[in-house]
Amino acid sequence: MTKGSLMVGWGEIIPGREKAAQATLIKAMQYCIRLEQEGKIDRFEVVALEPHGSDLNGFVLITGDKETVAQLRAEDEFVSVMVGVQLVHRNVRVVGAYTGSEMQSLFARWDEQEEQLLGLCNR
Template structure:
């Protein structure tokens, strides 16, 4: 089961660079297609969002092993494509993401830390009104 993902997000194309943005977008799709064919990622899916007045125009979700995704993220080719993207779209970003068992582990730990903090505050007699006791 895939436990990790890489989420690449972008906003609108920089005005006057729309054609360049299409070129880079196609380069990125080709790159992730090659990674999938080589077995370096499990899958990827580009998503275009409806205009909403916000900063996000689309994202690409690449699924795979977290360690392999980190190696990809640090590769020269990913760096090259990221830098090209920064020149042609606004609000470009790359995020690691949790899926599957790693997602469950993340939220189990989050819940445990919330409980531990609540207990610590209760022991100190300083539980804020919004926290359950």
């Protein structure tokens, strides 16, 4: 089974929405726990970042079957959770990610594309 991951990242809390941000994070974690319990995802990890001068303050990495994880983005509940996050945080993003052995397939594609590009450039 091919694995896939989603990174859901967020920036600073919108001023005045601190309490709502806490409630939103709890709701999002409950959603992820339920996805894991139902077997829709393999795991998730929440990461809070120390101050580092970027607009990314933290993220959740969701991992599971590639197709199932990709389909999450279109599910109503996922979209609702993301809208909630957007209402309390700036710079919210959802990005497909490669982890573990799936990185090797990405690197293989990279090599293939690089060879094709270099072949075109050397003509």
